[in-house]
Amino acid sequence: MKHFILPSILSLFACLVMLFGCTTPHAEAQSNGFRLSEIANGMPEIYLVCDKDSLNYIRENFRQDIYIQASLRFQGTTWKQLKLRLRGDTSREFEKKSLKVKFPSDNRFVNGRKTLNLNADYLDATSMRQYLAARLYASSGQPCFRAEHLALFINNEFQGIYLLVESVSSQFLIDRNLDPNGALYKAKKDLACLNWQDDIDSTWERKGSVTENVWEPLKQLIKGLNSTSDSAYYQFAKQHLDYDNYINSIAMNLLIGNRSTYYHNYFVYQNPKTHKWSYLPWDMDQTFVRKRQEDAYGRGSNSDKRWATVPSNPLFERALNDSNIFSDIQRRVRFLSTAYFKPKSVFPIIDSLSNILRPYMLQDTFHPKTDAVDWATEIKQLKAYIRRRPASLSEQFAHAPRNFRLIQPSNPFKDQVKLSWNPSISPDKDGISYEVSYSSDPLFPEGNTIFHITNSTTYTLPVTPPPGKYFWRIYAFDDDYLVRGFDNVTTFEVVAP
16 A cells, blocks of 8 residues: 655644634643644554454444454554444444544553544545634634544555544543543433433443442533523523533534534533533534535524434523523624634635645545545635635524524313414514424424414414324524524323313
């Protein structure tokens, strides 16, 4: 296999420091002991060796966390007796698999690392999105994993460009001057929404130090997020959440268009000294998508088709429903747009990455692109998103109807079914109408869904449906915008009179 030699990546690192600077006390700590490029010439190249049949076996059984034996060579040094497995959730179905490598405690990797997270980022046609998202998060002053590109070879066969992603762990906290004894949880699977419907045992994972009551802090957070009254929520957020982190997280997610979060792919951390919770981002490859630059700021789920079955995340939704918090989010978006999320700051990084990645990209047969022209087009679209997204959000903040909340019926209905919700407010003072729909199927399929239109915030169904459980949703709309009410999974029950 051809060995690729590239210009030094250190020039890119210097560019990043110049553009982003050290914006927080954590900035220096984040750079220590992670970057391979500090000791490598060109883009780092890592060589894994493992039994071919064993590798095929875990690829065929991609849903299981099966470890196989492996060795690794980097910069002339070889590590043996390693454990290798696939990693990720839905991404395991893709041809290009993400990998995790574990090192023995007495023979750790460079700078003492005991694990390597090698992300395939298969859906990212630029191979830049997650890297840029992580850099922007860090530049905004928020703790975030570090990431670096590398070329991966398995059994001397080139596997393509991968992204080495720092683990969010006790060491991650220590490196950022955060107490490792705090409660750290990973939203590891779909439906980890901080919603009262969460199946905590199957969708969440406790990281770091483990206490006897392993889930109790998370349960208390979920209880507070879901049960606190609307009038008291702003005070709850100030008292129980790291408020600056809260506002910055949502503002940054809106700017980068992070669709793959709030229902999985994030961490929550409770500082044991302040007892306040922080959001930590994770797995941000589904960002900066050109065709989604006009995404509604209020969407909190990955796909329109899945909105009906994925509960809303109150950490996100209630921020948009509180006027004080939402105003702070808008101010933060405006600040980030002028300070960091702008072509002058980001485009030089993209251009430098393009030069470094191009020779490898052209050889990456696993990458979802056809040729160099196609890849260049994807990069142009990435830049177009960055140029356009702040203006799109500004337009929505100025004109789109506000998010609103559905009121869950407290008792089953016997005769008439009367549904109610809080009003949506139009910044333009336009008249707002509401589409009421209900179905016995949570996916609201055509033929099994009844629709009604009203201008009121209450609606009595003209015909009471047969006894059973029903799902209902409300859309608020004016002449230009359509906004879905919170919560996504809202039900009512009809019983025989």
